[in-house]
Amino acid sequence: MTPLRRDVVVTLILVVLAATVPYLTSTRYIVTQTTLFFIWAIVVTQWNLVLGVAGIFSLAQMALFAAGAYTTAMLGYYWGVPIALAMLAAAIIVVILSVIIGLACLRLRGPYVALLTLAIAQMLYLLIVNDTDCFTNPPSGCMPLFGGVRGISRFGDLGFRALLGSKWYIAHYYLGLVLLALAIIVSIVIIRGPLGLAFQALRDNPGYAMSRGISRFKYQLWVFAVSAFFTGLAGGFYAAQFAVVGPTVFSLSQLLLLLSMMVVGGLGRIWGPVLGALLLMLADEGVRELGDWRDIGLGLILILFVVLFRRGLTGAFEDLWRRLRPGKPLTAPGS
Amino acid sequence: MDVVIQIIASGLTLGAMYAVSTVGLSLVYGSLNMLNMAHGALLALGGYICFYTMTALGMPAIVGVLAAVAVCGLVGLLIYICTAAPMLGSAQFETGVFIATIGFGAIVENVILRMFGPQPQPQSLQIPGDIVIGHVHIPNQNVMILTVALVLMVAMALLLKRSRLGRAIRATAQNREAAQLMGVRVGWIYAAVLALSGGLAAISGIMVSSLYSLLPNMGGDPMLKAFIICIVAGLGNVTGAVIAAIALGLLEATLQYNLGVQYSFALLLFLVIIVLIWRPYGLFGRKQVVRL
Numbered sequence: 265m266t267p268l269r270r271d272v273v274v275t276l277i278l279v280v281l282a283a284t285v286p287y288l289t290s291t292r293y294i295v296t297q298t299t300l301f302f303i304w305a306i307v308v309t310q311w312n313l314v315l316g317v318a319g320i321f322s323l324a325q326m327a328l329f330a331a332g333a334y335t336t337a338m339l340g341y342y343w344g345v346p347i348a349l350a351m352l353a354a355a356i357i358v359v360i361l362s363v364i365i366g367l368a369c370l371r372l373r374g375p376y377v378a379l380l381t382l383a384i385a386q387m388l389y390l391l392i393v394n395d396t397d398c399f400t401n402p403p404s405g406c407m408p409l410f411g412g413v414r415g416i417s418r419f420g421d422l423g424f425r426a427l428l429g430s431k432w433y434i435a436h437y438y439l440g441l442v443l444l445a446l447a448i449i450v451s452i453v454i455i456r457g458p459l460g461l462a463f464q465a466l467r468d469n470p471g472y473a474m475s476r477g478i479s480r481f482k483y484q485l486w487v488f489a490v491s492a493f494f495t496g497l498a499g500g501f502y503a504a505q506f507a508v509v510g511p512t513v514f515s516l517s518q519l520l521l522l523l524s525m526m527v528v529g530g531l532g533r534i535w536g537p538v539l540g541a542l543l544l545m546l547a548d549e550g551v552r553e554l555g556d557w558r559d560i561g562l563g564l565i566l567i568l569f570v571v572l573f574r575r576g577l578t579g580a581f582e583d584l585w586r587r588l589r590p591g592k593p594l595t596a597p598g599s
Numbered sequence: 600m601d602v603v604i605q606i607i608a609s610g611l612t613l614g615a616m617y618a619v620s621t622v623g624l625s626l627v628y629g630s631l632n633m634l635n636m637a638h639g640a641l642l643a644l645g646g647y648i649c650f651y652t653m654t655a656l657g658m659p660a661i662v663g664v665l666a667a668v669a670v671c672g673l674v675g676l677l678i679y680i681c682t683a684a685p686m687l688g689s690a691q692f693e694t695g696v697f698i699a700t701i702g703f704g705a706i707v708e709n710v711i712l713r714m715f716g717p718q719p720q721p722q723s724l725q726i727p728g729d730i731v732i733g734h735v736h737i738p739n740q741n742v743m744i745l746t747v748a749l750v751l752m753v754a755m756a757l758l759l760k761r762s763r764l765g766r767a768i769r770a771t772a773q774n775r776e777a778a779q780l781m782g783v784r785v786g787w788i789y790a791a792v793l794a795l796s797g798g799l800a801a802i803s804g805i806m807v808s809s810l811y812s813l814l815p816n817m818g819g820d821p822m823l824k825a826f827i828i829c830i831v832a833g834l835g836n837v838t839g840a841v842i843a844a845i846a847l848g849l850l851e852a853t854l855q856y857n858l859g860v861q862y863s864f865a866l867l868l869f870l871v872i873i874v875l876i877w878r879p880y881g882l883f884g885r886k887q888v889v890r891l
Contacts, residue, residue: 321694368872372879374693375634375834379826380875386823387868394861516819520705523698559709566702570695571685 268456271534272449279445286434295437299505301545302440306447306498308525308537310491313451316532318463318487321378324365326522327385328492330513332358332499334392334410337509340419347422351500358496359489366488370481389514415510422504436505443501447494452534454490459483520562521548527569530576539577604735606852612741612810614848615748620803621825621832621840622755623796629835630772630792633696637678637704638800638825639818640711645671645801646722646808646817647711653723660724667801675797678703679790687789712815722808744806751802752841759837768792772835820864827871833881843882 265273286295311325335354339345345353365384369377392410399409410416422439424432454460462483465473474480503509512518521544529540544565551558573580620642627635648670649663658666682699686692726743729736759765770778771788779785807821828847832839847867854863874882 321697368876372875375628375632375697376830376875376879378634378697379830380872383823383827383868383871386819387865390861391865516705516816520701523701527698557709559705563702563704563706563709566705567681567699570699570702571682574689574691574695 266456268452271452271456275445275448275452279441282441283438286437292433296433296505297545297549299433299437299440301541302437302444303498303502303505304522304525304545305538305541306444306494308522308529308541309444309447309451310494310498311522312526312531312533312537313454313487313491315526316536317455317460318484319467320370320484320488321374322365322369322381322488323378323519324362324369324381324384325491325495326514326519327381327388328358328362328495329499329502330385330388330509331361332496333503333509333513334416334499335496336500336503337416337419338410341416344420347420347500347504351497351504354500355493355496358499359492362492362495363485363489366485370484370488385514389511392511392514411509413511415508415512417508419503419507421507440501440505443494443497447498448534448538450490450494454487455534459486517559517562520559520566524562524566524569526576527566528576530578533576533578536576536578543577601734602856604732606856607849608732608735608737608741610849610852611845612744612848613851614845615745616803616806616810617821617824617828617848618841618844619748619751619799619806620821621828621844622752622837623799623803624822624825625829625832625835625837625840626768626792627796628829629837630768631683631696631789632693632835633683634693634700634826635678635793635796636697636700636822637707638796639816639820639822640704640707641671641674641797641800642804642807642818642821643711643813643815644674644707645804646813647715647815648801649805650720650723650808650813651715663724664802664805667805668798671797671801671804672794673797674707675793675795675800676790678797679793683789683793684786687786708815708818715813715815717815719812719814721812722805724805724809740809744809747802747806751799755799755837764788764791824867827868831871831874831882833883836881836883839881839883 282298285298289295307325307329314320314322314325332351332354335357336347336350339350339353340347365381369380372380393413395408395410395412396406397408398406400407421432422436424435428435462473462478465476465478466480466483470480499513502513525540525544526537527540528543529538530536544562547561548558551561554561569576575582620638624635624638627633645667648667649660652658652663652666653660678700682703683696686695686699689695726739729738730742731737757765759769767778767783767788768791770781770783771785775785778788803821804818808817811817824847825844828843829835829840831847832843850870851863851867854866858866
């Protein structure tokens with residue numbers, strides 16, 4: 265079996281296992297928290313493609329996620345677009361936005377890209393929070409174009425509330441699962457396919473790769489665009505799930521959480537980000553009572569893993585596996 | 600005429616504040632290739648330490664400033680020991696250190712939050728009175744900020760150009776291996792640079808908080824602006840950073856007067872993006888030939 269097929273099969277098995285969760289538990293909290301896990305896992309698998317596979321040091325992913333959420337909410341609120349349609353439209357708009365950001369950023373070197381993308385995210389945040397002019401005046405009071413500090417709510421939902429009543433969250437669970445499965449499969453295809461090979465060649469021997477006509481810029485722009493689609497879609501789904509979008513999606517502690525997920529799981533690997541997302545969501549549940557200590561703990565985890573376990577947990581497992589089975593040839597990087 | 604004086608006065612004050620925090624960042628990047636994302640937290644820490652020594656301990660202002668500089672210098676050292684030192688020379692140093700310092704910054708910020716609470720506090724170091732030029736009143740606070748910044752810049756220039764430490768810092772920045780072969784202890788130089796940058800961050804934090812107010816996350820915006828200034832000047836270029844800081848301060852004051860506060864930052868960022876597309880290595884940066 266080729267590695268690509270193997271990974272797809274593993275994905276399908278995991279999806280089937282995850283699909284049984286709502287039957288095993290009747291606790292609504294567990295189901296909705298798992299849905300939230302799906303959302304973050306989508307974002308980090310896509311961010312991992314940009315950061316870990318393509319080597320673009322971009323922090324724009326949270327801004328793209330927010331753009332997806334805001335576009336969905338605004339399409340629903342101002343024009344009454346059905347949310348499922350709005351999510352798709354938002355994903356496409358986010359792809360366009362990401363290509364524009366990519367065109368501006370990708371000619372720059374690593375740290376410049378990080379700072380510029382961070383600055384773009386901050387600019388969007390400030391534009392949303394500082395905008396206090398009323399765009400419309402609904403009965404609930406003044407409503408700025410982007411909802412201001414309070415955010416946007418009451419923009420409709422996916423229609424499952426009308427269809428299933430109080431069980432709507434189970435439908436959202438399955439929708440999130442399907443989106444995550446698609447996102448993982450896209451990431452497998454990119455890592456195992458020609459794009460992944462191109463980036464591996466550019467890493468291993470950039471001179472030879474470029475002289476064979478592999479354009480770093482072109483492939484990086486492709487990854488930027490593809491990963492933006494699912495990130496935008498995840499943002500739209502986040503809006504539908506929580507029925508409100510506010511400027512908190514830009515917060516530093518959110519960025520910290522997602523970065524930690526990737527670093528803990530292992531950057532550049534297929535299963536690393538998903539594993540990291542799962543572990544950190546579980547850890548987050550465990551320290552829920554500690555409140556203020558959460559960000560301090562996340563900061564410590566981040567430093568610890570970056571400094572001591574550079575390749576994350578998946579990398580550490582791989583090293584262990586190799587040591588236990590010395591006869592086995594080295595596997596290709598990225599597996 | 601009065602408007603012009605007003606804009607120049609506030610622009611110079613802003614520029615002076617930015618310059619103090621930018622020089623530290625630029626120095627760190629120039630010598631270590633390290634983007635210190637904990638810099639904003641250091642700004643806040645400096646402001647709070649000064650506030651704490653003056654109000655809770657009842658010390659005079661100068662003690663407050665010195666305490667802030669000392670504590671932030673030590674924390675700068677700690678940043679070096681915890682994040683940069685273990686990773687020096689590893690393949691993905693720039694990315695790794697960037698992520699690790701984000702974590703460090705979050706820790707410092709949350710410790711401040713736990714100790715002083717989320718509500719804004721006024722900075723106790725305030726100089727009353729103002730100077731009148733034409734019909735414009737310029738607070739002594741602003742004059743003080745400008746003076747302190749000028750003195751600091753001259754001191755930094757002397758340190759870098761004349762002293763033994765400064766020569767070692769510049770040598771390390773130009774070529775680490777060569778400096779090491781000439782007997783420069785590179786590790787010590789890096790530690791010194793981060794401590795120095797921490798001390799500068801403390802002073803910058805006191806300046807910023809005396810004009811606005813103390814908040815645990817007050818460092819985020821000035822840090823981002825400092826980074827933008829670094830980018831425009833070309834990362835690691837200290838002289839260029841000072842010029843760019845003053846220029847951006849004046850530009851920001853003009854934009855704020857003409858367009859209002861809420862759009863000035865967005866427009867500033869837009870200008871920076873244009874600059875970067877035109878000259879990807881910064882206005883004063885040299886084009887680097889990347890060897891494979």
